[in-house]
Amino acid sequence: MRQIVLDTETTGMDPQAGHRIIEIGCVEMDSRRLTGNDLHLYLHPDRDIEQGAIDVHGITLDFLADKPRFAEIGQQLADYLADAELIIHNAPFDLAFLNKELSDFNPSHRPLEECGPIIDTLVDARQLYPGQRNSLDALCKRFEIDNSNRELHGALLDAQLLADVYLRMTGGQIDIALAADEDGDSQQIASNGLASYLEAGRRPRIQQASDAERNAHEQYLDMLAKASGDQCLWRSLDS
Numbered sequence: 001m002r003q004i005v006l007d008t009e010t011t012g013m014d015p016q017a018g019h020r021i022i023e024i025g026c027v028e029m030d031s032r033r034l035t036g037n038d039l040h041l042y043l044h045p046d047r048d049i050e051q052g053a054i055d056v057h058g059i060t061l062d063f064l065a066d067k068p069r070f071a072e073i074g075q076q077l078a079d080y081l082a083d084a085e086l087i088i089h090n091a092p093f094d095l096a097f098l099n100k101e102l103s104d105f106n107p108s109h110r111p112l113e114e115c116g117p118i119i120d121t122l123v124d125a126r127q128l129y130p131g132q133r134n135s136l137d138a139l140c141k142r143f144e145i146d147n148s149n150r151e152l153h154g155a156l157l158d159a160q161l162l163a164d165v166y167l168r169m170t171g172g173q174i175d176i177a178l179a180a181d182e183d184g185d186s187q188q189i190a191s192n193g194l195a196s197y198l199e200a201g202r203r204p205r206i207q208q209a210s211d212a213e214r215n216a217h218e219q220y221l222d223m224l225a226k227a228s229g230d231q232c233l234w235r236s237l238d239s
Helices: 051-057 070-081 091-105 121-128 136-142 155-169 185-192 194-199 211-227 233-238
Strands: 002-010 021-030 039-042 085-088 118-120
Touching (some): 002 051, 021 091, 021 155, 085 155, 091 118, 136 155
Parallel strands (some): 002 085
Antiparallel strands (some): 021 039
16 A cells, blocks of 8 residues: 655644645655655745744745745645555644645645545544653654654654654554564565465464563553552453
């Protein structure tokens, strides 16, 4: 499946108030593998950029002076996004801007959410980690992803970080998660998928927990049982 991890930077918060996209960053994945066929565009908005937005992304009108207008790249972007599943952090924000820009460029444009599936990683993260911070920076910290170069927001950098977050949040890349065997099992899994690997009668190697790890796990279950009034689901399954 072709997926596009996407992020935008804008002149302000509301496209209906005339704010525009000034940067688009897209990272392409095919079958959960980065392809290198990325798209990165800066755009001249033909309007001022709010200072609050500049404080976030650092992009000024002077920098955008020689950049194209959206009308010049609209078809390129539409073609690039076609038939792909979009992965966006806080998708309603970016989709509102993209749909406004694309519909101004082409009045027959259908909203992107009607054209294909959308994954909102913010929604997914809130379901996985309720009550915790789920910003991109917080997720990078949670998954130990190096974002030390992210002093300011940038659409392409944020899309690259989000691609890494998405892969880890949804189970990681198989060829990273499973140790490579000398006979190339890991490469076979990455190329053909885990299902075909298992159907062929092969099984990943099992790493048994140590005594210390099992004791730590039991202590954690004791804590959960105490906090939940002896309603620990893992303990009920064990019994």
